[in-house]
Amino acid sequence: MEIQAKTGMKQTGFKGRMNRIGKRLYKEKELWIINLFALVWVGIFCYGPMYGIIYSFYDYFPGKSLSESKFVGLKYYVEFFTLPDVWLIIRNTLVISSLGLTIGFIAPVILALLMNELRSIKFKRLVQTISYLPHFVSWIVVASIIFTMLGSEGIINDVLMKMGIIHEPLKILGEGEYFWALLTSANLWKGIGFSSIIYIAAIAGVDQELYQAGAVDGLGRFGMAWHITLPGIRPTVLLLFILGIGTLLNAGFEQQLLLGTPATREYHEVIETYVYRYGIQQGRYSFATAVGFMSSVLGLMLVLSANKISKKMTGMSII
Amino acid sequence: MRATYVKNTTSGRIFDFFNVVFMVVLAFVMLYPFWNQLIISFNQGSDTMKGGLYFWPREFTLDSYSYMFDKGNLGKGAFISVLRVVVGTVTTLFCSGLLAYITTVRWFSGRRFTRVLFLITLYFSGGLIPTYLLINSLHLMETFTVYWLPGLFSAYYMLLISSYMYNLPEALSESARIDGCGELRIYVQIIAPLCVPVFAAVAVFSAVNHWNSWFDVMLYNSSGKWDTLQVYLRKVLLDVEQLSKLMDEQRQMEGMRKLTPASIRAATTMIVTIPIILFYPFMQKYFMGGITIGAVKE
Structure with missing residues (x-):
């Protein structure tokens, strides 16, 4: 040296x-x-x-x-916008990811708040462990479960018919108009427990003395959840929401490929499945590459601006 | 904890009651679908079609399982799946860990450059089609290599592991270096053993990912030579042609007449799911730490 x-x-x-x-x-x-x-x-x-x-x-x-x-x-870039189903695909992508960003976003926050109110630590841990099990199975398993349970001979139709609510089996799977609801529910079932982990961790980080002070000031349980817990996890919630906006163009991919049928195409086709269908299945490599590239540039721009907004509003960022 | 600060009011007790009921319902909603598949897989197929099968198999049989293993070649699929999990996880753990190690050596001149180069890949990639064409031109189609080589290094795992390594005292590796220890040996013998918690978390992520992935199998192994369990399940699920072929074979066999697509599908689903459930207690011990490490920079 x-x-x-x-x-x-x-x-x-x-x-x-x-x-x-x-x-x-x-x-x-x-x-x-x-x-x-x-x-x-x-x-x-x-x-x-x-x-x-x-x-x-x-x-x-x-x-x-x-x-x-x-x-x-830019021939293929221009071509994409002249195709008849382009607006359909953009609509599906935005609708599906918006549903995920609203229902799929709020539900885990509520679940975390409710879990926090459980008095038995053991029970809480048990429910928590069970709630994120579906996160660890593949979409194929989830699709298989859905086909079995919601099919015309599935248990849902069976129970509904025995209770006399319906007389004919509902065709939940083949009908396009049910698809968004089906997909959102499936996403929720698979993801709610896992997404709530980060909020539960944030709740655990809230200063315990605040609750003590709240009790002195006469706050009840609801008051504490509203005035202490919720403001305590607000930065985390805000950060994850803003980052969620960054993934607005990623409406999922595996789900649509597995749960979608030709009959639901009008509702399930999103940008990524479109790229797959045109690129890999029909061999239109150049065209599909162009569509994929446009989508990922837009996606990157969304992520970067979401990150900037997050930095300004919460002081936290991922990049 | 905080319950101690709150008075036990009547409305509080009513809320508690409904909250517990809600959680029980939630647990049921999360678990019952798996149970439903399990009983269908154990029940005779033709009997299941009559309906009314809710909590317990009526006519217990293992036919669906034995049929899938005999005729459906599931044994081979299971072997390839396990091989993929083991090879994929071990290689990515070793290599991503090594990458994390060299980017945490503070005097290494290539450290920032390498880190940035990998971090970019988190936010931008070439996309599906260019990747597909690349794999094709590298002659990785229809090989086992395609399962682990494209995932050898992961920027995300590098982040997780290196944020853990940063907290180790530098003196550990420096003293070994003065004693003439090589970098690879410092990584394997000194640093890696101290990083067991983060390696365990990454191993869980990687193993679950490898076990569950099916799209790359479908994409790069269309011939079916290296089909994993997930892809077998997908074929039973979506490939009507494949399923009717299976069912035709089955009709020719004595004693197998009572199988239905639903029972075969349920059995296959369970075979794919059971390893996850078996390892679940082990897994959840480790992944919790993993998802919060290095997730947010302040």
């Missing part, structure tokens, strides 16, 4: 600087070898596909190289 520092001091100019960099690299050679491995990987698997966006400006077909393909500029 000493000697290196000394020789480094003596050498000046370009040659000296290169020498110093060389020495530093030599000292860090093991770290750089490991790092090189990571850099090569990220270059191929993460930045490779980013480079691949260039396909969207060409008439690309698999098997041809890029130089053989015809440059078409």
